[in-house]
Amino acid sequence: MKPYYQDDAVTIYHGEALGLVPLLPLFDAIVTDPPYSTGGMYRGDRMQSTVAKYVSSDTAAPRQEFTGDNRDQRSYLAWVTLWMTAALQRAKAGSVACLFTDWRQLPTTTDALQAGGWIWRGVAVWDKTLKARPAAGQFTSQAEYIAWGTCGPTEVRQLGYQIPGVFRAPAPDNADRDHITQKPLEVMRWVMDAIAPGGLVVDPFMGSGTTLVAAKESGRRAIGIEIEERYCEIAATRCSQEVLGLAL
Amino acid sequence: MKPYYQDDAVTIYHGEALGLVPLLPLFDAIVTDPPYSTGGMYRGDRMQSTVAKYVSSDTAAPRQEFTGDNRDQRSYLAWVTLWMTAALQRAKAGSVACLFTDWRQLPTTTDALQAGGWIWRGVAVWDKTLKARPAAGQFTSQAEYIAWGTCGPTEVRQLGYQIPGVFRAPAPDNADRDHITQKPLEVMRWVMDAIAPGGLVVDPFMGSGTTLVAAKESGRRAIGIEIEERYCEIAATRCSQEVLGLAL
DNA sequence: TGTAGGTATGAATCCGACT
């Protein structure tokens, strides 16, 4: 396993999550935003070869109606369960898992979390604030969700402050994004609060590496896995800039 | 079917939801906050009385129990599906369903919504703000959720403004509540925005009747069903005060 | 009317003791 990039806090592997997760060192947290598209990403019935492209919930045109054909959702469940099961084997006791999801995949994601052997502890909300597409007479879909849980009993930490369960931060503008589903750094900083300082954070679907930057910046270590080399490059650049104190 | 209370906008029936829903006139929306049967990781915790589960141990003011809050998850799914199926039979095309739930029952609730034949359209978030019970080193559980959907295709309405998908409002103070789980009126006003003006709103688990007050106040009609007579009385009082313009 | 300080409490959760 040769890293694509490495510094004292961050390691990036260029490769496929399902294959690489079992080879990771023991870690303290898995924080990730898997591709949760609802169509066209599964080739054949081999779920192992799934990660092909990222689709943003932001870019979807009008919402598809629920048709009763759960094929994609079932595959998604199986696939998430696979790598969460693998992750559990490499997780220290008390480790935290944070899985980003949209409203449509939230029930599937909590199922997969539990099917993978993790204890589901709750749902946190990223409120993207209202500026999204207009929807006539319907609740605006302005939130993403984090299904979170632990490996075994919770590790009790006295922080002296409460970690909000709802976090408000606008999504980055198109121009400021390297990746179509890129999260604002503030959101990832918020998530880091739920993880013990100094711990090792794993993101098997790294994308442009916001998780790694937030982890490093907040005194944690991180490992990122990404199948597309161009994102490995972007993330490596962001992490090394962070080294020099240039980020943000 | 003899009403417990009736005025020109509001009707209250004292009785049991499963039996009464099939007898209702055709309606435009079902908005309700069923007993979540939640309150704890462990079965034992969930089987406690509602006061033991939901009221802080050091709370001075006495609180009233409410019933129907001890189902396990399987039963909860079956039960919600039952009355949502019945409701669909009395729902006009394009009707809206809004089911309140907490994080733990959210996946079960969206399953039940769909199992009952409704089309799941999204999740709205009531952010209770950080005035919530803290949990050391964990995301605060400060939100409740609304699983919402429609009976058939959405009825397109031009509102001229967007309905937020995340709504911030602190839970009412202990002293200002008649029911342990009473919602703030503002929250119900927000929900009413998703329902056509003048429409008939049904709440089969009325409690202290906030849904009815919000419906009436916003120019809609409402039917409430409640199994405990004490809450029928409270709701009737609130609705009649609203008639006289005394509420709020 | 304003400001500062004290107090009560939340649709929890955890854990140990007891039946």
Next chain:
DNA sequence: AAGTCGGATTCATACCTAC
């Protein structure tokens, strides 16, 4: 043993009281 029960604990926030 598995199931029940009860007490301790967390802190941001709204509200009340006192100056």
